[in-house]
Amino acid sequence: MEWNLKLSDTAQKMRASEIxxxxxxxxxxxxxxxxxxxxxxxxxxxxxxxxxxxxxxLNQGDKSLQYSATEGITELRETLAKMAEEEGIENVxxxxxxxTTSSQQGLQLTAQIFLNPxxxxxxxxxxxxxxxxxxxxxxxxxxxxPLDENGIRVAILEEKLKEAKEKGIxxxxxxxxxxxxxxxxxxxxxxxxxxxxxxxxxxEVPIVEDDPYGELRxxxxxxxxxLQLDKIGNVIRLRTFSKICFPSLRLGWITADTEIIRRYVLxxxxxxxxxxxxxxxxxxxxxxxxYLREYLKKIRKSYKEKMKTMLNALKKYFPKDTxxxxxxxxxxxxxxVPEFIxxxxxxxxxxxxxxxxxxxxAFYPYQEDKCHFRLNFSYPxxxxxxxxxxxxxxxxxxxxxx
Amino acid sequence: MEWNLKLSDTAQKMRASEIxxxxxxxxxxxxxxxxxxxxxxxxxxxxxxxxxxxxxxLNQGDKSLQYSATEGITELRETLAKMAEEEGIENVxxxxxxxTTSSQQGLQLTAQIFLNPxxxxxxxxxxxxxxxxxxxxxxxxxxxxPLDENGIRVAILEEKLKEAKEKGIxxxxxxxxxxxxxxxxxxxxxxxxxxxxxxxxxxEVPIVEDDPYGELRxxxxxxxxxLQLDKIGNVIRLRTFSKICFPSLRLGWITADTEIIRRYVLxxxxxxxxxxxxxxxxxxxxxxxxYLREYLKKIRKSYKEKMKTMLNALKKYFPKDTxxxxxxxxxxxxxxVPEFIxxxxxxxxxxxxxxxxxxxxAFYPYQEDKCHFRLNFSYPxxxxxxxxxxxxxxxxxxxxxx
Numbered sequence: 001m002e003w004n005l006k007l008s009d010t011a012q013k014m015r016a017s018e019i020x021x022x023x024x025x026x027x028x029x030x031x032x033x034x035x036x037x038x039x040x041x042x043x044x045x046x047x048x049x050x051x052x053x054x055x056x057x058l059n060q061g062d063k064s065l066q067y068s069a070t071e072g073i074t075e076l077r078e079t080l081a082k083m084a085e086e087e088g089i090e091n092v093x094x095x096x097x098x099x100t101t102s103s104q105q106g107l108q109l110t111a112q113i114f115l116n117p118x119x120x121x122x123x124x125x126x127x128x129x130x131x132x133x134x135x136x137x138x139x140x141x142x143x144x145x146p147l148d149e150n151g152i153r154v155a156i157l158e159e160k161l162k163e164a165k166e167k168g169i170x171x172x173x174x175x176x177x178x179x180x181x182x183x184x185x186x187x188x189x190x191x192x193x194x195x196x197x198x199x200x201x202x203x204e205v206p207i208v209e210d211d212p213y214g215e216l217r218x219x220x221x222x223x224x225x226x227l228q229l230d231k232i233g234n235v236i237r238l239r240t241f242s243k244i245c246f247p248s249l250r251l252g253w254i255t256a257d258t259e260i261i262r263r264y265v266l267x268x269x270x271x272x273x274x275x276x277x278x279x280x281x282x283x284x285x286x287x288x289x290x291y292l293r294e295y296l297k298k299i300r301k302s303y304k305e306k307m308k309t310m311l312n313a314l315k316k317y318f319p320k321d322t323x324x325x326x327x328x329x330x331x332x333x334x335x336x337v338p339e340f341i342x343x344x345x346x347x348x349x350x351x352x353x354x355x356x357x358x359x360x361x362a363f364y365p366y367q368e369d370k371c372h373f374r375l376n377f378s379y380p381x382x383x384x385x386x387x388x389x390x391x392x393x394x395x396x397x398x399x400x401x402x
Numbered sequence: 403m404e405w406n407l408k409l410s411d412t413a414q415k416m417r418a419s420e421i422x423x424x425x426x427x428x429x430x431x432x433x434x435x436x437x438x439x440x441x442x443x444x445x446x447x448x449x450x451x452x453x454x455x456x457x458x459x460l461n462q463g464d465k466s467l468q469y470s471a472t473e474g475i476t477e478l479r480e481t482l483a484k485m486a487e488e489e490g491i492e493n494v495x496x497x498x499x500x501x502t503t504s505s506q507q508g509l510q511l512t513a514q515i516f517l518n519p520x521x522x523x524x525x526x527x528x529x530x531x532x533x534x535x536x537x538x539x540x541x542x543x544x545x546x547x548p549l550d551e552n553g554i555r556v557a558i559l560e561e562k563l564k565e566a567k568e569k570g571i572x573x574x575x576x577x578x579x580x581x582x583x584x585x586x587x588x589x590x591x592x593x594x595x596x597x598x599x600x601x602x603x604x605x606e607v608p609i610v611e612d613d614p615y616g617e618l619r620x621x622x623x624x625x626x627x628x629l630q631l632d633k634i635g636n637v638i639r640l641r642t643f644s645k646i647c648f649p650s651l652r653l654g655w656i657t658a659d660t661e662i663i664r665r666y667v668l669x670x671x672x673x674x675x676x677x678x679x680x681x682x683x684x685x686x687x688x689x690x691x692x693y694l695r696e697y698l699k700k701i702r703k704s705y706k707e708k709m710k711t712m713l714n715a716l717k718k719y720f721p722k723d724t725x726x727x728x729x730x731x732x733x734x735x736x737x738x739v740p741e742f743i744x745x746x747x748x749x750x751x752x753x754x755x756x757x758x759x760x761x762x763x764a765f766y767p768y769q770e771d772k773c774h775f776r777l778n779f780s781y782p783x784x785x786x787x788x789x790x791x792x793x794x795x796x797x798x799x800x801x802x803x804x
Contacts (some may be wrong), residue, residue: 001606001608001634001636001659001662002606002697003659003661003662003665004610005572005606006520006572006575006608007475007515007516007522007665008514008515008516008517008540008573009518010514011514011515011516011665011668011669014665014668014669014672015668016668018533036469037466037583038468038469038603041464041465041467042464043665044463044464044468046457046460046463046464046467049459049463049467050455050456050459050463053452053455053456053459054452054455054456057448057449057451057452058448058449058452059453061446061448061451061452062443062444062448063443063448064650064758065443065446065448065451065648065649065650066440066441066443066446066648066649066650067438067440067649068650101503101652102515102673102674102675104671104673104674105674108672108673108674112410112412112413112539113409113410113413114408114410114413116410116411117408119410130672130675133671133672133779134672136512136672137669137672137673138410144475170407170408172408173408198546204403204404204407204509206403206405206408227642232403232404234403247467247468247469247679248466248467248468248469248470248678248679248680248681249678249680250503250652250674250676250677250678257403257405259405260405263409263413263416265572266413266416266418267413267416267539270501270506270510270532270535270538270539271506271507271510271536271539271673272504272506272507272510272652272674273467273504273506273532274652275652276650276651276652276678276681277649277650278650278651278681278682279650279678279681309625340615347414357534364758377747388713
């Protein structure tokens, strides 16, 4: 079969991502990976999950093994609505919530709901690699806005929105990662959040707020979410259990205006009918029994320690001409090297030295950045962090001295 | 927000499906539902799943709670390759297999890989409602071929393929449900399978073989699958654990040429990154410990008994002017009523009588059929089958006598 003659335009354009190829390499023995955004495997609450799962199967096995509603099981949506209330978000009912099969599915459904091929969206640059993939799969045209230490640069955002209006371009949405940005580490300030909401209102553009890391704050005060500050229903917030519980739950959730949630339900029905009632029940019980709160304390403490270790190691081993972020939380540091170094090319040498990272170009829709890379600190051990940063530091020293 | 100004063309066209609205109704007390394609909840192997899950969490919890490869965990793909070998399919390696988050996702990914809006595909009429939804979500143009008691009418299929070739229309694929067709109950004969493969080869059109029910044969001899008979790699076979194990695993798998499997992997990565390593590990152990074989025996026996009960009840309670299929397996009967009865309209009255089915129109992409409905016999109890068919019979008697 000449498959190429049969493929859709978007399928023909899809290429394997660098991050994916990288993750294959990281399985080799002796490799230290700062690549993926993996939680710390050793902290997984295995016994508690085993306890919960047994209880569910023996007490409500009938329901939890069967098909369930596309929008998610009621018990979980009620629990999530309650969590939103505790966070200070007003007027969230279960009708505002859909459970998704991972927040990656949330991104894909968002693309599917809003994008015709060629439609324009606004994202930060850099931005999350999985979002680029999901939006590319539906033919997005990216307008990108740079970040500074306070998040997306709002003045440039406003210029772009004005330009779009003048040119009659219908910006479908603005995609933002406001907390402990992946990969840039920055957190959007309260003042900017409010300005962005005003722009969203004035220019009538929805905001997609992706918040996987909000619960992983190590220092400083929580900034209210865009969803919480939004008084007109323009914000669609995506969250996930992958970073606060464990990834193989494959659970995310979207909170938004009921009208758009109904659209998500229709599109999700065609995508996978429903999310697992079993993993949804596990997540519900994990929250209800108070285990989530305890587990979050544990991982915050561990990740904070690991980040500190990585920052100290960077100071000790990295050459003077390099810079890095000092985020208030999350899972990543973002490293800047001198512009004559191409971090995509450097990766091959790093892998030979048995250390891996994600090159900056992966986080730009048009891959225009060559002098950054992302380091994950949640997955490796303290020893691996010290050793890996030492290896990377030596490699960079050699490059810079040349 | 004026959401309509922001939606994609396909999202604007999507409507809630009849089957979905129906399933909501069936939750009312006293309702007997012949609607969904649900397995028998009471037969679920709850204790065995609890036993397996505990073992997995305590022995390989680290791996089974973490992110996993997009194509599926190696252990499951190896087990599925071995199952294919035992079935008599040659040359299936793990490179030919991708695990999907339900076979509904398999359908969605298929649509995404092959379809630009307006592209033409060929399906049977009637065909699976979930396939219609998935293909519609990517703007499919359906050419439909009628069925008879031996499956799709091959002479008409050939005419259509010839017509497409003459007109320069690139048929993207032929979608077939060869075993115990949903909803029509018929099984495609060996001779026709071979003819279809020749047509696929001659006209260079891939075949998407959807086989959720193949293991649910109650009588007669197994017909080799199209994948098994295919010598040139044109067949993409979709299977699912929902009907042979339990739906909340949310597990399906696709077997096909390695080149097209690689495309599925790319598209799936953007769709949900990976399927749950936990549910994949449960399925692997369920097969390896021999539980699947035992469980299949149990559900085959039960569903056979239930089908027999339903056929007897139909004979006893349904008016003379109605007809129904007598399938060799699966989960459904397909009922034909006199043409002056509109089964979509009749459903409202049926629901008042506390009995539900899926009207025939749901199984046609352009909803052209009004005088059929589908009955599921796997989910209700023997008592419910007798009572529900009696209720439906009385309702039909009244309509026909009028």
